[in-house]
Amino acid sequence: MYSSKKMLEKLNSNNFNFKKKFGQNFIIDENIIDNIIKKANILPNSLVIEIGPGSGSLTKKLSKVAKNVLGYEIDINLKPILDDLENNVKIIYQDFLKSNIINDIKNYDYDNLYVIANLPYYITTPIVMKIIEDKLPVNKIIIMVQKEVGQRFKAKVNTKDYNSLSVYLQYYFDIKKIMDVSKNVFIPKPNVDSIVIELTKKELLPLKNEELLFKLVKDSFKQKRKTLKNNLKDYDLEIISSVLKEEGLNLNIRAEQLSLEQFIKIANRLD
Ligand code: SAM
Numbered sequence: 001m002y003s004s005k006k007m008l009e010k011l012n013s014n015n016f017n018f019k020k021k022f023g024q025n026f027i028i029d030e031n032i033i034d035n036i037i038k039k040a041n042i043l044p045n046s047l048v049i050e051i052g053p054g055s056g057s058l059t060k061k062l063s064k065v066a067k068n069v070l071g072y073e074i075d076i077n078l079k080p081i082l083d084d085l086e087n088n089v090k091i092i093y094q095d096f097l098k099s100n101i102i103n104d105i106k107n108y109d110y111d112n113l114y115v116i117a118n119l120p121y122y123i124t125t126p127i128v129m130k131i132i133e134d135k136l137p138v139n140k141i142i143i144m145v146q147k148e149v150g151q152r153f154k155a156k157v158n159t160k161d162y163n164s165l166s167v168y169l170q171y172y173f174d175i176k177k178i179m180d181v182s183k184n185v186f187i188p189k190p191n192v193d194s195i196v197i198e199l200t201k202k203e204l205l206p207l208k209n210e211e212l213l214f215k216l217v218k219d220s221f222k223q224k225r226k227t228l229k230n231n232l233k234d235y236d237l238e239i240i241s242s243v244l245k246e247e248g249l250n251l252n253i254r255a256e257q258l259s260l261e262q263f264i265k266i267a268n269r270l271d
Contacts, residue, residue: 004028007055008187014080018188022075023120026054029185036196037061039178040116040142047110049136051096051117051127056082062116063089068108072096074120097126101134113137118144121192125149125165128199132172141173141199144181150195157259164221167260168214171207173199205264213267220255220263227252236270243269 007026018024027033036058042048042065053059053071055078062069063086071091073082082091092104105113115138119127124145131138145153148161154175155161169175181194207213222231229251232240241251243266249257258266 004030004057004187007057010081011055014077016077016081019075021122023052023122024054024075025118025186025188025190027057027118027185028187030057032181032185033058033061035179036116036142036144037065039196039198040065040114040140042066042114043112045110046112046114047105047108049101049105049113049115049117049138051115052120053082053091054078054118056085058116058118059085059089059091066114067110070104070108072099097123097130101130101136105136112139114139115141115143117142121146121149121190128153128169132169139201142178142196143199144194144196147180147193147195150177150197153197153199158257160256162256163224164217164255167217167263169199170260171204171213171264172201174202175199205261206268207264208268208271212271213264216267216270217255217263220258224254224256227254228258231255239269240266 007028044067046066048062048066048069050059050062050069050071053073059069059071059082067088069089071082071089073091073093074095076093079093085091092099113136115131115136128141131141152161152163152166153169154177155163155166176198178196178198181196183190183193216235220228220231228240229237237251244250244253247262247265
């Protein structure tokens with residue numbers, strides 16, 4: 001059984017020093033890990049990718065329910081601590097952002113692919129972007145992230161947290177909160193609270209040109225307080241205006257008032 005006391009002893013006996021630059025805040029509350037595993041509902045014959053196994057507390061439990069676990073850990077000093085994990089776990093000691101994930105998973109045989117991780121918070125968005133941009137055939141992503149960041153990821157239209165990243169992520173995934181996590185369950189204790197969110201791959205809405213949609217969304221939110229008329233000066237405003245009219249809207253609204261479906265409708269008309 002995993003115990004936080006044992007983990008600390010192991011880290012100490014290996015003279016391990018926590019590195020802030022790698023976002024190293026390790027979970028010391030076993031209940032949190034059990035809860036993540038339970039909520040993840042990992043189906044048989046699954047491959048789980050974990051980013052940043054740390055001392056292996058989550059990894060160990062993942063290895064009991066998944067067929068295989070593939071971890072990416074940047075800190076080679078954790079190798080002696082991670083070496084005695086089960087045989088179905090492989091750890092690659094490298095920066096996840098520089099990894100060739102598609103190549104790394106090609107020899108695994110699995111029915112379901114999940115990413116499950118307590119992320120290093122300094123690179124939360126680049127990690128999620130990489131998963132999307134590398135076209136990882138993932139069924140579900142369950143990640144612990146800084147609370148404010150998670151709230152933006154899942155923010156709905158017409159709320160203050162809604163931004164271009166919310167639209168981008170919600171194009172690919174249904175996103176929901178799984179649980180709140182207090183800063184007191186980590187060592188060292190971070191300055192921020194966390195949440196665990198679940199991103200489930202969804203059926204994509206009919207869209208002619210992804211690149212155009214994401215450029216339109218980014219430009220619409222360029223200056224958040226400004227209206228669409230101001231942010232989208234370089235676009236064909238007549239077309240945009242006519243789509244907005246059909247939606248009972250006009251160019252004087254701000255980007256945060258447009259839903260993903262409405263952005264798609266505009267992008268499809270502009271293409
Ligand atoms: N999974 C452990 C836990 O929950 O206790 C540790 C989580 S800790 C928040 C983040 C982990 O990510 C650390 O082990 C850190 O060394 C690792 N890490 C940081 N940057 C990384 C990167 N670019 N690629 C892979 N691992 C990274």
